[in-house]
Amino acid sequence: MRIIFFSHPEFLKSTSMPRFAAMIAKGMEERGHEVKLLTVESFFFRNSAPQEIKKWLGYLDQYLVFPITFQKLKRKYPQDTLFVFADQALGPWVPLVRKHPHVVHCHDFIAQKSALGEISWNKTSFSGKFYQAFIRKGYRKASNFISISEKTRSDLHRFLKEKIGISEVVYNGLNQKFSPDDSGKALRFVEAKTGLTLPGGYVLHVGGNQFYKNRSGVLKIFNHYKELNDSPVKLLMVGAAPTEKLQKIKANSVFSKDIHFIIKPSDEFIRKVYQAASVLLYPSLYEGFGWPIAEAMASGCPVITTREAPMNEVGGNAAFYISSPPEDIVENNIWLQESANILSTVIQLSNEERKEVVEAGIANAARFDTKEALDQIEVIYKKILKTYGNESS
Incomplete structure (x- = not known):
């Protein structure tokens, strides 16, 4: 041709x-x-x-x-x-x-x-x-x-x-090679690159500042989770520099010391940060596809995303789903409670349960070759x- x-x-x-x-x-x-x-x-x-x-x-x-x-x-x-x-x-x-x-x-x-x-x-x-x-x-x-x-x-x-x-x-x-690796080794890499200590693990979000990525929703879910749980888990927001709105949400959070923005990461860092994460939190409102869902799963990272298409199309039976909030209930504690509870469930998976989730995710991500x-x-x-x-x- x-x-x-x-x-x-x-x-x-x-x-x-x-x-x-x-x-x-x-x-x-x-x-x-x-x-x-x-x-x-x-x-x-x-x-x-x-x-x-x-x-x-x-x-x-x-x-x-x-x-x-x-x-x-x-x-x-x-x-x-x-x-x-x-x-x-x-x-x-x-x-x-x-x-x-x-x-x-x-x-x-x-x-x-x-x-x-x-x-x-x-x-x-x-x-x-x-x-x-x-x-x-x-x-x-x-x-x-x-x-x-x-x-x-x-x-x-x-x-x-x-x-x-x-x-x-x-x-x-997938536009680069994502695969699972030793999570402890990947965690040490992430700590070395960021200067952070992450003994309790971390919740990960990867994305830009487009409105539909719902980065403010990520922060609010994390804050609600921390309010309900005595947990050392931190949040890594990887991607674009935070907007003024996101910086304000962080500044007003009592857990601000546990929230970290990682700006313009390298491809190598992206691969490692997926491998070491406790969970990818991706409450996107709209997408054409939703790359991070497939990337995380291929890397052995459990995924929480919204149950709207195409997120559920990409996540299949291997993701954990939360509701996609309409604009008028973003601040509603019912949505935050539901989302925080699911986040807590994933973080507290037993080793055997997590292994099953990871294997299902890897199998699902194989569709995106x-x-x-x-x-x-x-x-x-x-x-x-x-x-x-x-x-x-």
């Missing part, structure tokens, strides 16, 4: 989507296909300007300059070229290749749903609503889609108006080419 991948421009400083595009492109290249990765070059954006203005200059690069330059490039590509969009947010470019073999990878529709007022937690500005409508108008022109979960595919179909050609689900493959995911994607790509009358090899 000859495959052209579209990815987000580097100047947006996004990491997950370009990494995803590079992973698939590399996988297809390793399978013997001719691959090219296309993205937007900085033209207007590289000019010195205030950040707010640079955002709009970036839009000019993406939606004015790039379409013009791509039209010239497109003439060089044979009819049997497959055009692949690494993210549905690249929807505005779909009309450029609508009549050619193409497919859109779909991750999550949180921004789309927020813009339509479907998520009260996250208000969207007028310009944000316009931008999401622009994206939606674009990906609706596509015929073929690959979603990362059944939940994402369900959301996609709800937003589409025109007839769908091919719409498949391929679960994400990168090679298998790439194999499935390759089959779908060939299937799409065939529908356009192009056989592939």
